Amino acid sequence: MLAERVLSGMRPIGRLHLGHYHGVLKDWTALQAEFPCFFLVADWHALTAGYEDTKRIGENVWEMVIDWLAAGVDPNQSTLFIQSRVPEHAELQLLLSMMTPRAWLERVPSYKEQVERPEHEDLDTFGFLGYPLLQSADILIYRSTRIPVGEDQLPHIELARELARRFNHLYGREPGYEERARSAVKKLGAKRGRHYDELRTRYQQEGDAEALAQARAVIDESQSLSLGDRERLYGYIEGGGKRILVEPSARLTPAARLPGLDGRKMSRSRGNTINLREDADTVARKLRTMVTDPARVRRDDPGDPGNCPVWPLHQIYSDAATQSWAQEGCRSAGIGCLECKQPLIDAVVAEQQMLSERAQPYVEDPSLVRNIVAEGCERARKLAQETLREVREAMGLDYS
Ligand code: TRP
Ligand code: SF4
Numbered sequence: 001m002l003a004e005r006v007l008s009g010m011r012p013i014g015r016l017h018l019g020h021y022h023g024v025l026k027d028w029t030a031l032q033a034e035f036p037c038f039f040l041v042a043d044w045h046a047l048t049a050g051y052e053d054t055k056r057i058g059e060n061v062w063e064m065v066i067d068w069l070a071a072g073v074d075p076n077q078s079t080l081f082i083q084s085r086v087p088e089h090a091e092l093q094l095l096l097s098m099m100t101p102r103a104w105l106e107r108v109p110s111y112k113e114q115v116e117r118p119e120h121e122d123l124d125t126f127g128f129l130g131y132p133l134l135q136s137a138d139i140l141i142y143r144s145t146r147i148p149v150g151e152d153q154l155p156h157i158e159l160a161r162e163l164a165r166r167f168n169h170l171y172g173r174e175p176g177y178e179e180r181a182r183s184a185v186k187k188l189g190a191k192r193g194r195h196y197d198e199l200r201t202r203y204q205q206e207g208d209a210e211a212l213a214q215a216r217a218v219i220d221e222s223q224s225l226s227l228g229d230r231e232r233l234y235g236y237i238e239g240g241g242k243r244i245l246v247e248p249s250a251r252l253t254p255a256a257r258l259p260g261l262d263g264r265k266m267s268r269s270r271g272n273t274i275n276l277r278e279d280a281d282t283v284a285r286k287l288r289t290m291v292t293d294p295a296r297v298r299r300d301d302p303g304d305p306g307n308c309p310v311w312p313l314h315q316i317y318s319d320a321a322t323q324s325w326a327q328e329g330c331r332s333a334g335i336g337c338l339e340c341k342q343p344l345i346d347a348v349v350a351e352q353q354m355l356s357e358r359a360q361p362y363v364e365d366p367s368l369v370r371n372i373v374a375e376g377c378e379r380a381r382k383l384a385q386e387t388l389r390e391v392r393e394a395m396g397l398d399y400s
Helices: 018-032 043-050 057-071 088-098 102-106 109-116 131-140 151-171 177-187 190-206 209-221 227-237 280-288 311-317 320-331 337-364 366-394
Strands: 006-010 037-041 078-082 146-149 249-252
Touching (some): 006 131, 018 037, 037 057, 043 131, 078 366, 146 151, 151 366, 177 227, 311 320, 337 366
Parallel strands (some): 146 249
């Protein structure tokens, strides 16, 4: 198969918090050890909701990249880059827009919800309607296969899949496609070629997904094919044309069960966060005032960790012994809430120190971050330009 390629991104709209760290960022750092990863700063996407006040955008971009690096995103393994520095994304979005039915965008839930809100006027823009189309371009331009995202983003990935299919269907039929595909089958060798044809027939006649997977495996096993022939054979299984754009799959990011300081989900807009790289005093103050089981009004009221937003933090940060100490102490009123929180304060402070230490070289010398991102942009741009060359050619835009 086309090698796996991971792509994900975030909008630079403010500081990242522990919810990001224990959810998305840990997932990214695990993925980068396994696959080539591309992580993009979606600065254009930040403009869809924040076009009026753009003064802080640069600051937000660099702080976010430093947070990524502090969290362990490794520029030697991953490509970190900025959307607006690869203008090819915009060209692909434009070209895709020509063949995107407006209804496909209007039915995307994030758009529908905005429109249904009474105060939606300032988001009633072409840019906001096009948000998932730009995101599709981000994904398709790298022929990305795996897109780690949260649940709210799934419809956007689905749109990217539909667009890839539609594009290949419309433009994947180069002149002489059938003959070229047949001659690519020959290049598989007699035995493999026959096997491929059988699987292809089985898939086309019976819609057998197993046959589809096996036919793809036959292509993968064949070392000698050119990239073009490989793509022809991929498309040919399904009866379509050459596969120019690749259908990506969403991978749900494991959600961090991390409550905020007020007990609701930790989120920037609620102002209930512990951010990355906060100092020890701030962390201690925030955790000391964090809400607990409402039944524990007085020190000698027993509590129930199951009703306490502090407990999930123990599950992330504390070892088994500390956890059972907290459980028993809470239920018997043997410990007070401040006591219960102390090991968490220590653990979070230590974690923050680790993050700050990792960030320190980048904070002290911003040129390090600029260089990492400049290199990432260059690498990303090369790939984007390759895809776009094929897209233009498929659409007949490479005329002279
Ligand atoms: N829309 C995503 C978010 O708000 C950010 C994003 C932009 C993205 N482009 C992407 C995520 C491409 C995955 C792939 O979270
Ligand atoms: Fe929550 Fe701990 Fe207080 Fe129990 S003792 S209510 S678990 S903070």
